[in-house]
Amino acid sequence: MIKQEARNILQSGYFHPVLRKWHTSSTSISADNLMYPIFITDAKDAVEPIKNMPGVYRYGVNQLKSILSPLVKQGLKSVLLFGVITDLEKDKTGSSADSTANPVVQAIPNLRKWFPDLVIACDVCLCAYTDHGHCGILYDDGSINNMDSIRRIGEIAYSYGTAGAHIVAPSCMMDGMIAAIKSSLGYLVHSVSVLSYSAKFFSSFYGPFREAAKSAPAFGDRKCYQLPGGSSGLAQRAAERDVREGADMLMVKPGLAYLDIVKQIKSSHPEYPMFIYQVSGEYSMLYLAAENGIMDLKAGVTEVLQSMRRAGADVIITYFTPKILEWLAEGDLS
Numbered sequence: 001m002i003k004q005e006a007r008n009i010l011q012s013g014y015f016h017p018v019l020r021k022w023h024t025s026s027t028s029i030s031a032d033n034l035m036y037p038i039f040i041t042d043a044k045d046a047v048e049p050i051k052n053m054p055g056v057y058r059y060g061v062n063q064l065k066s067i068l069s070p071l072v073k074q075g076l077k078s079v080l081l082f083g084v085i086t087d088l089e090k091d092k093t094g095s096s097a098d099s100t101a102n103p104v105v106q107a108i109p110n111l112r113k114w115f116p117d118l119v120i121a122c123d124v125c126l127c128a129y130t131d132h133g134h135c136g137i138l139y140d141d142g143s144i145n146n147m148d149s150i151r152r153i154g155e156i157a158y159s160y161g162t163a164g165a166h167i168v169a170p171s172c173m174m175d176g177m178i179a180a181i182k183s184s185l186g187y188l189v190h191s192v193s194v195l196s197y198s199a200k201f202f203s204s205f206y207g208p209f210r211e212a213a214k215s216a217p218a219f220g221d222r223k224c225y226q227l228p229g230g231s232s233g234l235a236q237r238a239a240e241r242d243v244r245e246g247a248d249m250l251m252v253k254p255g256l257a258y259l260d261i262v263k264q265i266k267s268s269h270p271e272y273p274m275f276i277y278q279v280s281g282e283y284s285m286l287y288l289a290a291e292n293g294i295m296d297l298k299a300g301v302t303e304v305l306q307s308m309r310r311a312g313a314d315v316i317i318t319y320f321t322p323k324i325l326e327w328l329a330e331g332d333l334s
Ligand code: PBG
Pocket: 123, 125, 127, 135, 171, 172, 205, 206, 207, 208, 209, 210, 222, 278, 279, 280, 281
């Protein structure tokens, strides 16, 4: 009897493709929901594979036009830029983060020229530019000097804004970083949006990124400025603080292990676009599982993206963006 009922439901209109779409429209995935993170190195002609992120590369400025052109044609709407330096110097204050030789500073005006409709966001942090690899300025005893750190973060955000970035995205998790950026942007405050990495958890999923950005800390770890995995309260307070300081958009990072946090923050601040960063470890985990025949990549990634949209993400920052654009060109992702 029960079996018969189940069959009736399956054969009824509930699972007609059109009805399936009606039931899932708020979790649909299109190019508008994607932001593509790109590593730009100071070796201008480079195309360097990243060992722990198969399919992801560091590109020199001279490669960007040919790499991005086909993606923009396929509908790419926005990118998130990370600078990586090998030849430029690393020091205590991360001087190379905003020097005129910085790969991101050099890339921005070119990207604006080549792709006038592309939204350009820049990660703002010190870890790829400091000799100690931490995300802020340190006192001599190795602890974080918060005031100097946020002043410096403000300067870097200003330089990316001046170069033409639409969005600056501070990822350092320093207290007061949003207020510092807003005041340092000056006249740019009306044209540059601030996307805060509001709830950024201390996570083993960042492992492959540290290789990609050459930003592993030389000593210690980031526990004293990134959130403890078990705390939804601190995540909520961090988001509240960013909202108070004037953030324009909010982010939770990583994604998959923190979807409850996404839902919680999105529910309390539906008026803010919510971003999820599907980080390097999440990418490699799915990619390698598929490569080893454990699951189908398209089906697995689609399912994860849907879960992120269901939790409340408006935009997903993902290294899978080129693949997803390809899949979208073949038809709906559902
Ligand atoms: C820098 C930064 C990190 C990531 C984005 N910005 C690394 C970290 O905080 O240790 C991680 C992104 C990824 O893993 O893909 N502060």
